[in-house]
Amino acid sequence: MGCTSCASGANGQPKGCKNNGTCGTDGCNKLTVFDWLSNMSLPGNQEPFNAVEVRFKNGRKNFYQNHEKLSLSIGDTVATEASPGHDIGMVTLTGELVRVQMKKKNQQIDVEALPKIYRKATQKDIDIWQKCRDREADIQKRSREIAIRLGLKMKLSDIEFQGDGSKAVFYYTAEERVDFRQLIKEFARTFNTRIEMKQVGLRQEAARLGGIGSCGRELCCSTWLTDFRSVNTSAARYQQLSLNPQKLAGQCGKLKCCLNYELDTYMEALEEFPRNDVKLKTDKGMAQCQKIDIFKGLMWFSYEKEGMNWHILKVEKVNEIIAINKKGKAVASLEEYIEDVIIPDEKLFNNVVGQDSLTRFDRPKRSKNNRRNRNSKNTNQGRNRSKGNSKNKAKATTGGKPQKNKRRSKPKPKNNA
Template sequence: MGCSSCSTAKDGQPKGCKNNGTCGSDGCNKLTVFDWLSNMSLPNGEKPFDCVEVRFKNSRKEFFRNSENLSLSIGDLVATQATSGHDVGMVTLTGELVRVQMKKKKVDYKKPDLPKIYRKASQKDIDIWQKCRNREEEIKKRAREIAIVLKLQMKISDVEFQGDGSKATFYYTAEERVDFRQLIKDMAKAFGIRIEMRQIGYRQEAQRLGGIGSCGRELCCSTWLTDFRSVSTAAARYQQLSLNPQKLAGQCGKLKCCLNYELDVYLDALKDFPGQDTKLFTEKGMAFCQKVDIFKGSLWFSYKDEPSNWHVLSKDQVLEIVAKNKKKEKVASLEEYVTETLPEVEKVFENVVGQDSLTRFDKPKKRRNNRNNRNKKKKRNNYKKRPTNNA
């Protein structure tokens, strides 16, 4: 995620476009959309779709009607209709794909009250917009100080100005209901603008602010993930993950969304797989399941009297023993069914860089000095053996 102006500056420092996700190439933006129908022309007599998708700060996107038939393309800044005044946003999608997106978001494009696009943003609109964007961090800090003085149990996470600078939306998170009437009065008096408070969840907060996850990549919710599905601890149990809240929780403090990515594959594999609570009855004694490997199709069982001695069985073998137990038949022992396992090959990590020891530079090298000393001795001996000419 980087545009052509996000190159490297002097001394290897990242230059950055400093547009805070509003560069014209749309490469630094969150939830960037690729228009794969841009090179295709419409059939004869077909009018272009008159709605466009506009993105505002962070991941907020809305649909507007292009009633003025403006020639718009991805990356254009436009002045759009707002509740009062106008807002400034960037066009992220045009054409027939907007119809698909509106259908997906369940927005009726035939509604007569769909907000409109006034015009392409002029330089004056852009200057006012950028000036308001530069004030957001300062106002957010001041708003947090006011909330602390009023002893409100809430966290103001983000501030978004309207394009004309007449209104600011404060996004906050709170565990309980908050009475912020006095807060609105104090902020309206301090900032001289109209205030709107909007409560969001912890996942939405992480989506707006962004960050780096434990995998080392940008958060899925701030780059490509658009819908939040509920994540439960059952997803971790199906995938045989340790129920450690520190490892399973993301930056938002909730369970990681990536726990659902491979869940369907595990559920399909577990359809005809014996449960982990399966018990096998043998003449030698009852055996319990200790470990399961779903994709290798292996299960480890141990006798009740020998819990440290594990026996590896395949899925089919376990199902066969379970079928016999249902008929009240006992097998002789688990040793008859143990699969032959190949010995694990110990991995030998080779030193591909050639650095044998971390302390290789601690001891001074003496080879070069010894070689120089030997060369000096040879020169002295040769000089002594040189014949002299007596006159």
């Protein structure tokens, strides 16, 4: 978040534009493309590519043709063709890089078939657009109340008004098919505008709303991730993660996208390992795999009759035994191929930043009253000991008999008479 709207406030508190990376300055938008061809001139007798990329709310983008040949630059607010009316968006890319983006998105490069850009947005267009944006929060709350009253099993996640206010798009998520014909009638009668319902996936909803993941950072889908690839539970199995849905699921309720980040590295490392269901043939009997360690390159095997006794073997030794078994021979035992793995005596937890013990939360809390009683008891005992020591000292000096304090009589005054 590098734009000025997301900077700190006057008192040092985070100000934030609260638009989840889609603010008007375009400095923190996750879909912003750097125009690395901006400082390069076109060859002679070649006209610039007559198409621009325009971004709308929530990172929605589309390509438009500049049939009026307006002098547009990145950041300009323009009025684009819509059905019906017009929409207001921001130019995010111009020139030859638009052609590259269209090829990347597998869109046919036909400028004449693209919708048109009418004009640069005037102040009147921007004012109408801003009024529509201000109504979205209130309309979203009222629309949810109507959906609950009608008993529809759906969740309205976001609302987007068209630039001229003639149409409102309601984004919703639902697990089953929803009959919202009565809902559209209620919306059109209540909000007095054209209604369009658009269903989005749970991952797209999480990207729109944003949030903090279990790692303590902002969600990848709301900051930089643009494509959503399918995630399977096999990715967790290859990485030897526990198949716990509460730990593997993200904010959207689906499997975390980050399970795919290191999957290729694990798959490459597992190419050296044999399959887990392989069995080693020895004179003592068949041995089967119990556990593997991808980082250290170790495998644990045990005999079928001795399942509790595991033997640690390196991957090279296991492949050597498998090669011998393929020749129809059996090795004497697994003990011959065991190598002593020296584990250094290192501390599992180092208090490098002044932290407490990892088991500090396992200890029961002591009440403050017990501590006060214990402290007062210790102080009373200390006082009694000091009194006893003083009495013993007095007995030692007087031969064991305590002496009474004698009052000194004051001298009588002399009569000078």
